Structures are given as structure tokens and as C-alpha cells.
Amino acid sequence: MIFLGTVVEESVTTCIKAVRTLDNELAAQVLDGDTKINDLEVDVEELCLKILALHQPVASDLRFVITVLKMNTDFERIGDLACKVADKVILVNGTKKITGSSLHTIMPHRFDEMFGATQAMFSSCLDAFVREDSDLAHKICIMDDVVDQAKRAIRLELEEISRNKPELQPYLPMILSIARGLERIGDHSAHIAEDIIYMLQGRIVRHDKEL
């Protein structure tokens, strides 16, 4: 499970780097790594099912296995989302170049904030899980708001670009899709954090408004 987590973490890091530098090679690396994530996901699921069937765990053991099962699904989806974002990077680069415009200049400023928060959220999930740290898990849930706000701001920036530089319009849906993909990675990281809280405290906080 930890190994799967580190593979997904690497995929998220590479994907963010690919977006930051609009680098096709890095994007291709993310796409290549997805098979490994999918295989590991199946391995972890099979192991969890075996434990459930043969050992019938209860109490903290049950919460641990259930949390791993749920995290496993989120890990795999995060891997898929990293691929989707990487796909968009390749698409952006493949779109016919617009004379006089550097691609980097059309990336909204709030992306920097989103990169940092998304990556920190996922890495913190692994830390919270390994260190059994429910305080850190709570912090991850709160960090999701930062990512959501950044995504909303990026959307507004893109709308403004669309109005002021109509020639850039072909890129904008792809860039918005990248922002959406990163935001979804943040959402899945928040789900993982909620599951870690359940594992540690036995409380289902998914719909807890205080978080």
C-alpha cells in the first residue's frame, strides 16, 4: 500500500512538473506509469479481500483494512487524473502554435498556488497514514478549500483571457480541464484524509460541516 502510495505520489509530482513546464516528455512518463498503478491497485484489493475473507477482522483491524480498501480506490483514481492532466499537457503542446504568444504566459497565476497545495495534500495523506496522525489528516481536509478556491480563481482568469485575447481560446478548455483535474486530485486526497480519521478515531467525518 505504501509502495502504491509512493508510485502515485511520483505520478502526481511528475504531472505537476509537466504542467508547470508544459513538458511532453514528463507527461508521457505519467501516462507510462499508470499501468503499474493499476496493477498495484488490484494487488492491494486482492490482499484486502483475502484478509477480510480469511481473518474477518474487527475493531481497529477492520477499520484499517476498510481504510486501505478505500484509499486504494482513491489512489488509483488519482493516478487516472494525473494521466488526464498529462494528456491535456500533450494536447496543449500539440495545438497549433499561436504566433507571438508563449504558452507559458497563458497559464493563470493561481496555478502556482494550486500546484503546491495539491502536491502537499497528497504527500501529507501518506504521512498521516504512516504516522497515524489525525491532526494532519484534519489539516488536509481544510487544505482542500485552498485548492477549490484556486480552481475557481483560475476559471475567472481564463474567462478574462477569453474576453481579452480571443485568439487564445482554443487552449482555454484544456487549461481549465487541467485545473479541474488537479482540483479532483485534491478532492480525492481529502477523501483519503477523512478515511484516515475514520481509521484512527472510528468517526465518519465525511459530511461533518466543521471540517
Next chain:
Amino acid sequence: MTNEKNAVTSIEDSIVQVRDLNLFYGTSQALFNLDFDIPRNRVTALIGPSGCGKSTFIRCINRMNDLVDIVRIDGSIQLNGQDIFAKSVDVIDLRRRIGMVFQKSNPFPKSIYENVVYGLRIGGVTEKPDLDEAAVVSLKRAALWDEVKDRLHDSAMGLSGGQMQRLCIARAIAVAPDIILMDEPCSALDPRSTAHIEELIRELNGEYTIIIVTHNMQQASRVSDYTAFLYEGELVEFGKTKDLFTVPVEKATEDYITGRFG
């Protein structure tokens, strides 16, 4: 945390109220200050390692321990508000109101029919239509009717182990008890017969108060609404089964149900 260590205040409708119960075998104390309520028409499981006092406790409820000379009991058990240890209590009547099913099925060497109606006969019921009706209803409730309806007057000793155990349950419910005590009712049965008994317990849930002693943790979690964990004669934790098996409050409970005990 959602569950409670002691559910005395959380059970709205309890049938048995145990208060400060201590039991001694001679000078050796087996139960210590048990204090909890047992909910009416629900299944309560008692779990704990061998020798922790589970069977001793349920044998207090129908005063089976009266038969052991060296037993001394302090504290009280109230059944529907009446102290079962009071001198005015008719023990025979108490045991009619509290049926018991044992680890090893114990049908009488009589016919299936006579086993079921035995309690009614000694309770004074003589009319054949009444006995017939009770036999049919009880065997149906015990999920045994379809298997024995054509051989009601055959010997009960020819039944399989699982059928005998269901017959004992039919015998217990024929006299319409308030409570059915089950002391490891499936420990001598194969998985299929165990599944029959568990299904039966679930069907009786809501109509009868069932208190079951079991060493099988999965069985406790499958069939019961409430679980009490006893250790060395003390009640460590009592709560809703779904809470106790997912988020136990006490570390000792956690250690026991996850197999890390000792």
C-alpha cells in the same frame, strides 16, 4: 466515540436490570459488581475468555446457580422490576419464564411432539387442540416444522444435532418465555446447522429477549444487537454490537476481539 461503556442509561426498555451483582463459589469470587441492563426483545451476546463468568452470569438469571451449594450471591437481578432472588419468587415459574438452550442439545427421550409440549403439560395444559396448536406454532417458529411435520410422533433422538438444537428452542418457546438464554448453542454444530440457528435467532429477535453466550466472535456480531464483554468476572464493556465491534471504547475489548489478548 459513539458507544458507551455502560448502557444502563441508554437502554430505554430493559427487561433485566442487574445491580451490583457479585457471585462467590465458596471463597472464590467469580462475578464482580456487574451493573447493567438487558434490553427487552433484543439479542444480547456475552463474550469473553473461558472462565470469565459468562455462563455463571446467565445461570444467575434463571437461578440455576441455586443448585450449586457453595454459591453465594450479593446484589440484585430484577426481571420486569421484580427481584428474582426474593423469597416470594417461585423458581419453577421463573424458569418457565426464562427458557434455556444449552451447548449440547438435550431433547427428552420422547417423541418430537412430546418434547415440544412437555413444558405446557407440566404447566397444566391438557386440551389436545391447545397442545397441537402450540406444537405446530413452536416448531414453525423454530424453523423445524417442514422437516418434522410428517414424523411428529417419532423419537426426537433420531434427529440430527442441528435439528435437536432447534427442537430444544421450539421446546423453550412453546411456553412463551420472557427470555431465552442460550449457552453456546452452536458450538457442537456444523456450519450449516449453525446458520439455521443463527437465522432462527434473527427471526426471534424483536419478539423474544435472547441472551446468548458465545465464543464465536463472528456469531456474536452477526446475531446480536448488544454485546457485553466480560473479563475475569467484571463487565469491561457493554454497548451496541455494531459499535463494540467497530469502535470499542476499552483497550481490553479491542485486544480481545482482535485476538491480541494476553
